[in-house]
Amino acid sequence: MxxxxxxxxxxxxxxxxxxxxxxxxxxxxxxxxxxxxxxxxxxxxxxxxxxxxxxxxxxxxxxxxxxxxxxxxxxxxxxxxxxxxxxxxxxxxxxxxxxxxxxxxxxxxxxxxxxxEIPIPRYFSSELNKELQEQKMMLADILKMMEVTGSPEPLVTKDMSQEEAIKIIQVMERARQGRLRAKLNEESWNMNRMYRIKGSGKVGTELAALCIQKVWRGYVQRKRTKIARDEEMIFLGMAVDPKHQVPCPAEITAQAIEACTWIKQEEHEEDYQKSIVTLTNQLRNVEGHDMSKTMKDQIRQWFIECRDATGSFPDYPDEEDGGSALIFAVKSPQQLIEEIAAKEEEDTNNKPKGKEEKKEKGNDVEEEEAGLMMLPSAFLSDLEVGSKTFVDFWKTRNESKNFNQRHEIELIKEEKRKIIEEEIRKQVDEQMRQELAEWKLTVDKDKGGKTKGNAKKKKGSKSGKKKKKEKDLTADRALESLFQELVEQGLLKKANNVRLQDYLGDYSYLGTTLRQNDIEPMPSLADVRQVVSLYAVLPLGSQVVHEKAPLIKAILLAGPAGVGKKMLVHAICHETGANLFDLSPLTTAGKYPGKSGLAMMLHMVFKVARLLQPSVIWIEDAEKMFYKKVPKEEKELDPKRLKKDLPKSLKMIKGEDRVLIIGTTKDPLSADIKSLCKMYSKIILIPRPDYGSRYILWKELIEKRSGEVTKALDLSCLAKISDGYTPGHMVQVIQSVVTKDRILKQATRPLTADEFVGPLAKIDPVFQEEEEALKSWYAKTPLGKKRIKAATGKDGEEAPVKGKDAKKKGKK
Structure with a gap:
């Protein structure tokens, strides 16, 4: 387009x-x-x-x-x-x-x-900074070095007895003799067949011709019937025309145009950056002197007007209040003096009054308004500014002369002129403060002490509680060395090349109907994909969204084995270009022993994660960290060593840090649910796939394996009998059936559903009891409890009040 x-x-x-x-x-x-x-x-x-x-x-x-x-x-x-x-x-x-x-x-x-469907903005991956690209290259280089320098496994030679060697030789010799005997039998059978054909007369030839005609006519008729049936299905719109399955020339041309457009974007961006530098220098050299002179004249005029109106020279506005920008506002000198005095009073009296006002306002809201209200938004003001910019500049702009869509010089000048004015204003403020002090010394010597009083006020206002700075345990080490150590220890890994769209699943069409009948439906895989994109991909990909949207520090993906939890973690990293840190209990076992070693490991991981953001910290088998009772076979691994220190490190993540902790668990029932819910603010339950998702999974996974989905393959039957099986099970079955040899035989023998039934029956599915146990566990989470209260007619927001009443009753 x-x-x-x-x-x-x-x-x-x-x-x-x-x-x-x-x-x-x-x-x-x-x-x-x-x-x-x-x-x-x-x-x-x-x-x-x-x-x-x-x-x-x-x-x-x-x-x-x-x-x-x-x-x-x-x-x-x-x-x-x-x-x-x-x-x-x-x-x-x-x-x-x-x-x-x-x-x-x-x-x-x-x-x-x-x-x-939530789209993943393509600029998340296409506009990666050079620093992020260098990090990816550095990670790849370190992994290659580890593969090369890694000592190869020594060849293990197994001692063999004489009897075992003789037995192997006998087996091989018997197999060779069997192959020779089979070859001789085939040759003798072919010779006998030739003699039988030679001995037949005229009657045998006619019978052979009739047989050939019968087979050929049947083949031709079946082919015609198939063509007629396919044409009828295409005409009725029940099948896709084969010519539409192949990319048409228009689609190929459109893809080529998109690629050219991306190249143009880069070229125009480079020209734009060069123009900014040249125009900024030009404006600074040409208009800078005039701007400075005009500002100084206006400020001196303001000094004189204030002197005439009040009888004394004014105090120069502080830089924090805007400096001389307050002077250039359309206000009288008296108004400016009153404003400055009012601001000073507010600064001194603001802290003690703030809490009381908030309490009063909160009580008023609770008393006056009862009901559901929308929360205030942090983005509506930005959207309003953007919409106004579009209306003012771009909606009615005539671009008939800008056919190539290059940058516009006048707009650059308008933007940079404001920045240059701000820079010059700061320089002028410093000069005019000195000049004002000299005027006061010469004219108003008796009022010179005010500036000292103001200075003391400033010093007093700055006094306050100092924030405790986090100790940097690796202040003497470079980022590259920390990066390399984490890679060598296996705590920093390369994410797989997986997209979120590859997490296949269909929309849940019965969700509304089931809820209307007071039945809580299990979500589909498409719903899971949408939630993950909203909670993880968009905040990690956009700094603005992460800072202003509700902050989510940790997410827990809970579900049976094989539903794609690990795939989702890698997809999040791939879509956003995030680094993948692994703090799973099995990965950290035996590394950095002791309390000091544990503190050093967490410090290194979170330091590198914040410096190289966006970052994802993955904890596989997250339930092991919060075990109710550690199994005997896992006591040596000490899976609970991060239980106390990791939540403390989680508190250090702020809005500007694009760092997300993702835990995955297939057995959340074995963990302490209170500790687990304190750690993870969002818990996403991933179920086994429904019928629609299974149908899509079978089709897409078979085609991805180079299998052909024909009419002989009943996908509906496969989707029906695979109820309870996860995508991981399906991948395992398809890999065992659609082998290289089977792919070569597809032309003569198409794939059928029967071939997948046998391997599928050998795998244990996710039984209904296991899914019900997960649902009952999720009902004990904070959100699950609120959902149950709302379903039973009790408002979830009234829970705290009832809790207080219950305590009072208990005391009585």
Missing amino acids: SQRTYNEMWAGAQLELSQLLIEELSAEPPRPEKDRVVFFQRLAVLYVRYIQIFRQLEKVYDQVVHPQKRRVIRAILDGVMGRVVELKNEMVEKEFSEYHYMDDVLHDLKLTPRDL
């Missing part, structure tokens, strides 16, 4: 966004909603509409080549992503569930389940 098309798409997304902003930022806030279902419906509509804007802006940002437009789109895109994450968090708090089913909303908005 052309750049004009993407500009129109951007305008359409901005129009929809402006309508949403008008609804959310209306002058009259909506009244508290008492009905939880109605409130959730309102949230769900907003959520779906923001996702549609998100999908459009992601396409636009990926293909627009204008560097200045891309910066505006990027800011709006980050704001929309953050708002989607906020709405998701709010839906979880109001519905008490990580998974939501919005079939009715999709039906009303005339959308498909695919439109609800």
Whole structure:
């Protein structure tokens, strides 16, 4: 598509966004909603509409080549992503569930389940910094060095007795003789057949001709029937035309145009950066002197006006308050003096009053308003600024002369002129403060003590509690050496090349129906993929989203073995370019012994993770860290050694640190649930796949293995009989059936469902009892308890009040 098309798409997304902003930022806030279902419906509509804007802006940002437009789109895109994450968090708090089913909303908005998919912005991986790319190269080089320098395993020679050697020779000789005998038998059978054919007369020849005709005519008719049936199915729209299965020339051309567009983006960005440097220097050299002179004249005029109005020279505004920027505001000298005095009073009286005011406000809100209200957003103000920028600059801008979509010089000058003015203003402030002090000494000698008093006030205001700095145990070591040590110890690993789209699964079509009948449905794998992208991929990929959205430090993926927990961890790292640290109990066993060694290991991991962010710290078998009772065979490994220190390290992660801890567990029942829930703020339950997901998994996995899915292969039957089996089981079965030899024989003997039944029957599935045990365990988590209370008619938010009442009754 052309750049004009993407500009129109951007305008359409901005129009929809402006309508949403008008609804959310209306002058009259909506009244508290008492009905939880109605409130959730309102949230769900907003959520779906923001996702549609998100999908459009992601396409636009990926293909627009204008560097200045891309910066505006990027800011709006980050704001929309953050708002989607906020709405998701709010839906979880109001519905008490990580998974939501919005079939009715999709039906009303005339959308498909695919439109609800969260897209992963392509700039997460394409716009990786040079530093991140160097880190990846350094990791690959260290791993190669470890492979080369690693000592090869010595060849083990097994002693063999004379009897065993004779037995092996006898077996080989008998096999050779058997092959020779079979070859002689085949040759004799062929000779006898030739003699029989030669001895037959005219009658035998006619019979042979009839036989050949019969076989040939049957073959031709079956082929015609098959062609006619296929044409009929294509005509009815029940089958895909083979010519559409192969990429058409238009698709190939579109892909080539996209690749050219990415190259243009890089070229235009380089030109834009060069222009910024040259224009900044030009403005500083040409206009800098005039700016400085104008500012000084205005400030001197302000000194004189204040002297005439108040009888004394004013105090120069502090740099923290804005310096001379306050002077240039359209205000009288008296107003400025009053403002400065009012700010000083607020600074002195702000701390003790803050807590009392908050308490009073909180009590008023609780007393006056009862019901559900939307939480304040940290992204709506940014979206409003971005929308205003679009309307002011880009909506009606004439770009007929900018066919190649290069940067615009005037916009660069406007932006850089403000920055240069700020730089010059700071220099002018220093000079004018000295000049004002000289004026006061010469004219107002008796009032010179005020500046000293102000200085003392400043010193007093700075006094406060000093924050304790974290001790750096590796201050004398370079980052490269820490990086290399973690790789050599196996604590820093290379993530597999897996995308989140490879985590296959279908949409849950019965979720709304089951909830209407008071049945809590198990989520589908597509729901799991969506939750992971919202909680992990978007915050790790965007610094703005991570800082302003609700902070999630740790996620626990719980589910049976083979549902793809490990794959999701690697997919998160691949999509965001994050480094993968492994603090699993089996990995850390025997490394860095003792308390000092444990402290050093955690310090190194978290230090490198924060310096080389984004980072993912993976804990496989997370339940072992919080065992109720450690098994005898695992006591030597000491799996609980990180139980106390890891939560302390987790507290050090702040909003600006794009570091995420991900735990995976297949047996959460063996862990202490309270300790586990304190560690992981989000617990995502991954079930065994449903029928729709199993159907997609069989089809995609067989085709990925180079198998052909024909009509002879009944996928529906396979999906039905594989109920209870995980994607890992399916991969194992497909690898055993679709071998290299079987792939070569597909042309004459297509794959059938019977071939997969035998290997599938040898594997134990995830039984219903195991899934019910996981569901009952999840019901004991904080969110699960709230969900049960809401389902039984008790509001989850009233739980704390009831707890207090219960304590009072207990005391009586």
